[in-house]
Amino acid sequence: MKHDSTHLRKRPGALLTTLLWTWGIIAPLTMLAETATADEQAYQARFEQAIQASQSGDMDGAIQLLQGLLKDYPQDLAASNNLAAAYIKQHEYDKAQQVLESALNADPKIAALRKNLNQIYAYQAQQAYQSVFKKSEVDLPQGQWILSAGTELKTPEQAQLALVENNMKRVANRVESWRQAWVEQEVSRYLDYYSPDYTSDNYNNHQAWAKSRDRSLTRPSYIRIQLDDVQVVPLTPQTIQVTFWQAYESNTFKDRVRKKLVWQNQDDQWKIVQENVLYD
Structure with missing residues (x-):
């Protein structure tokens, strides 16, 4: 049967x-x-x-x-x-x-x-x-x-799958909220999507990186961002990767890149721990 x-x-x-x-x-x-x-x-x-x-x-x-x-x-x-x-x-x-x-x-x-x-x-x-x-x-x-x-x-496997699917939805919503905070140039809300110790290769610590992002968000008179082909992939139960095409436009700059965000569950809050432009 x-x-x-x-x-x-x-x-x-x-x-x-x-x-x-x-x-x-x-x-x-x-x-x-x-x-x-x-x-x-x-x-x-x-x-x-x-x-x-x-x-x-x-x-x-x-x-x-x-x-x-x-x-x-x-x-x-x-x-x-x-x-x-x-x-x-x-x-x-x-x-x-x-x-x-x-x-x-x-x-x-x-x-x-x-x-x-x-x-x-x-x-x-x-x-x-x-x-x-x-x-x-x-x-x-x-x-x-x-x-x-x-x-x-439900089997334990089905329950685990349901949990992963729910986390994927949460992260997808977080990506959209992150985009909106960037477009609305709300620096504090934008930075809150990142892990407290997040930094990039160009900065020695989180504070230096955050100061740079503050300038990038507040300097333009407007910012428009569109995300396309968003793909959400769980890496571990507590880590989810999101890739997408990002079209950025402001009064000073315009580009379109493929980007990757890695989100991690930290105290039941999904935070960005890695952000990269994909060149391949």
Whole structure:
């Protein structure tokens, strides 16, 4: 079964969550937004019925409901996880393993599914060891339930990617604000985009460089700057490079160059630590 993230986004309750339910603990159910379609509401009702059946001890009813959901939505990861958890509760580990392995073939990085499957593998291994070594207590799989199909289930890799993407957006916005401060000739605001120890090859320290930039910003009667072909590339989780074509014009000077800015996250503030004109 090939995983299709687009399909997951389109089916009712497609975004899953890492909110998990351990057997015996009851937590409130997440409700769909008022704007949900009738199909989405019907799906959520069926999903919640399975949760309620499991919490009341009707595991056969929960299994039947979840099997019905999977017939209609065969790539529903939350339903797959919960069906496996129900089988685990009934000690039907082979069935749970089959459900989880099938779901993991769709996306092998889903953390909740992987955790439940690993419990079954560990249980099977302990049983095998008992036939060779002296008897010891076997840890039974517990099974974890996903409470709602209305929110997102992310792997650590996906969460890290989301963080990087957010930082890229922040830096892109900072580049535009940096440009505006330069155009508006607001020296203090412009300099604040640079790291406190920033300098260039032509100056011995930050203070000398900042004094030079003060003159460059305040001397012209006007400044116009246009940035084109802006490209944002993460170098590390805390360092992002931005390249672009910069068209500069004032009453005294005019040019167009390819430029690189390297931004670094310093105390949750993205600052310029490197600025270069690219000649290649």
